[in-house]
Amino acid sequence: MAYNEDQLQYIQDQLTSFGPFETKKMFGGIGFFKEGTMFGMIAKDTFRLRVDAQNQPDYETAGMKPYGIAGKKKGMPYWEVPVDVLEDKEQVVIWAQNAYDAALRAKK
DSSP states (O other), rough: OOOOOOHHHHHHHHTTTGGGOOEEEEEEEEEEEEETEEEEEEEEEEEEEEEOTHHHHHHHHTTTEOOOOOSSOOOOOEEEOOOHHHHHHHHHHHHHHHHHHHHHHHOO
């Protein structure tokens, strides 16, 4: 399995002030959705958020890389959340909102 229940519960707790969101099991991991739009995931035991040109510099500054799948040349638009951000409830909510905004921009 690509996640564990304790990890999922911890992330959900960290995002309590983000507002209502849902989680769904997907491909051995978990997808995070707000109003039907996927903004994050747990895959391979790692929490990742949606990234686009507007929030990508935050991830690059923290030394993060995009999520890639073996055999695929292009990475997915989900990047690992730095541990220090994940551990800070205020920061992780800001990053989650930025990820949700990125997901909404991708729909246009």
